[in-house]
Amino acid sequence: QKEVEQDPGPLSVPEGAIVSLNCTYSNSAFQYFMWYRQYSRKGPELLMYTYSSGNKEDGRFTAQVDKSSKYISLFIRDSQPSDSATYLCAMSGETSGSRLTFGEGTQLTVNP
Amino acid sequence: NAGVMQNPRHLVRRRGQEARLRCSPMKGHSHVYWYRQLPEEGLKFMVYLQKENIIDESGMPKERFSAEFPKEGPSILRIQQVVRGDSAAYFCASSPNYKNTGELFFGEGSRLTVL
Numbered sequence: 482q483k484e485v486e487q488d489p490g491p492l493s494v495p496e497g498a499i500v501s502l503n504c505t506y507s508n509s510a511f512q513y514f515m516w517y518r519q520y521s522r523k524g525p526e527l528l529m530y531t532y533s534s535g536n537k538e539d540g541r542f543t544a545q546v547d548k549s550s551k552y553i554s555l556f557i558r559d560s561q562p563s564d565s566a567t568y569l570c571a572m573s574g575e576t577s578g579s580r581l582t583f584g585e586g587t588q589l590t591v592n593p
Numbered sequence: 594n595a596g597v598m599q600n601p602r603h604l605v606r607r608r609g610q611e612a613r614l615r616c617s618p619m620k621g622h623s624h625v626y627w628y629r630q631l632p633e634e635g636l637k638f639m640v641y642l643q644k645e646n647i648i649d650e651s652g653m654p655k656e657r658f659s660a661e662f663p664k665e666g667p668s669i670l671r672i673q674q675v676v677r678g679d680s681a682a683y684f685c686a687s688s689p690n691y692k693n694t695g696e697l698f699f700g701e702g703s704r705l706t707v708l
Contacts, residue, residue, distance in 0.1 A: 515695045579624070
């Protein structure tokens with residue numbers, strides 16, 4: 482079983498839709514949760530960063546962490562064609578530092 | 594450009610040759626990480642280095658792979674006697690300090706193709 486499970490998609494939505502991306506994990510030691518966005522043929526860029534459980538909002542993006550269920554989500558409101566990318570969840574623990582464990586990534590296409 | 598710089602961006606090697614990938618971290622960053630992205634798979638941690646020290650190489654294959662981050666110059670990921678299964682995108686990331694727990698800055702990657 483993989484430590485982090487993420488539906489690879491692909492996911493296709495119309496412009497303006499609300500997008501929900503999710504990951505589940507099995508390692509209870511994970512404390513830091515991130516979402517990275519990766520455009521085609523580019524490196525990942527950090528989108529959202531959350532410590533432990535709770536919600537975090539940044540513009541059109543909201544990250545949620547439910548440690549009791551070992552489940553994290555990223556919501557994108559009013560999605561735009563420029564949001565078309567692969568979204569990677571990533572996690573680490575107190576002792577693993579920046580040795581991140583990534584999900585496989587979900588490929589998102591927002592159609593104009 | 595103050596970002597993480599990787600070169601070459603694309604590298605083609607025949608089986609049995611050596612591949613050397615270079616990474617210059619962001620200015621002011623002293624921690625370098627290498628990740629590998631195989632086709633249809635997520636990023637996998639390989640190694641974490643500071644200047645002149647390998648801190649964590651738990652993700653490195655036991656043979657043919659090595660990494661260094663010398664006092665002067667870029668970090669280098671070296672793959673000896675490449676095989677087709679080494680074909681992947683290799684990403685370097687940097688961070689400013691050890692307590693940074695996930696906020697990595699990635700380069701654009703080096704794409705290795707083994708013929």
